[in-house]
Amino acid sequence: MPDSRAWRRRRRRILHTSDLHLDRLEDKACDSLATIVSLAIDEQVDMVIIAGDLFDHNRIENDLVSFVVGQLKRLPAPVVILPGNHDCLVPGSVYEQAEFQSSDKIHIIRAPQGETLDLPELEVSIWGKCIDSYDADVLPLEGVPQPRVNGRWHVAVAHGYYVGKEPPLSYSYYIRHEELVNSGQDYIALGHLPMFRCVCLEPVAYYCGSPSMSDSVALVELSDETGVQVTQCMLAGS
Numbered sequence: 001m002p003d004s005r006a007w008r009r010r011r012r013r014i015l016h017t018s019d020l021h022l023d024r025l026e027d028k029a030c031d032s033l034a035t036i037v038s039l040a041i042d043e044q045v046d047m048v049i050i051a052g053d054l055f056d057h058n059r060i061e062n063d064l065v066s067f068v069v070g071q072l073k074r075l076p077a078p079v080v081i082l083p084g085n086h087d088c089l090v091p092g093s094v095y096e097q098a099e100f101q102s103s104d105k106i107h108i109i110r111a112p113q114g115e116t117l118d119l120p121e122l123e124v125s126i127w128g129k130c131i132d133s134y135d136a137d138v139l140p141l142e143g144v145p146q147p148r149v150n151g152r153w154h155v156a157v158a159h160g161y162y163v164g165k166e167p168p169l170s171y172s173y174y175i176r177h178e179e180l181v182n183s184g185q186d187y188i189a190l191g192h193l194p195m196f197r198c199v200c201l202e203p204v205a206y207y208c209g210s211p212s213m214s215d216s217v218a219l220v221e222l223s224d225e226t227g228v229q230v231t232q233c234m235l236a237g238s
């Protein structure tokens with residue numbers, strides 16, 4: 001369909017990962033994080049999204065937090081972290097540790113009702129809703145606001161189960177197909193499921209997969225000329 005808009009947004013590239021489930025410094029997942037950061041640097045992405053469950057639980061030792069923040073500080077690009085169901089934003093959450101406040105490039109989505117982070121230097125607005133309890137009653141994409149037409153890329157990040165068009169039964173953290181279709185977003189970065197998988201093309205929505213299971217991340221290119229394209233990028237050597 002011809003695009004009649006007078007403006008074109010600048011092409012942006014995002015590295016989308018999730019579900020590292022970091023537990024201890026000795027874990028192989030720590031090597032995966034270092035590999036992912038190096039990949040983001042090599043690929044010169046404009047932003048990194050971690051779509052939930054960066055940590056496996058909230059009782060994380062300081063040395064692992066220091067390692068993670070140190071790795072993320074290697075990035076020249078901003079990183080947006082969504083708390084998932086394992087590392088949910090309860091009192092005493094790992095994300096209350098002060099080191100996460102030590103860089104203005106590390107953004108943690110903290111609003112349980114959802115919030116929009118505006119990154120004007122990137123011309124990107126990113127919406128997400130953190131998981132803030134262990135009760136499994138969060139609907140990760142419910143309430144996503146329609147984007148304003150302001151020449152920005154609109155990206156949502158959500159951690160939960162995509163249930164398609166079927167009515168959700170026993171699933172918690174579920175995301176319905178209509179929620180994706182009606183979201184008005186340019187890209188939806190999903191986390192929670194272990195394998196790289198496209199679940200929607202209009203708008204484009206992918207699970208990036210857990211690095212330990214899929215051995216990969218998603219590289220997302222946002223372009224008004226060529227559309228939104230997502231590539232599975234293998235973590236060679238991890």
Ligand SMILES: [Mn+2]
Nearest residue numbers: 053084085192
């Ligand atoms: Mn999860």
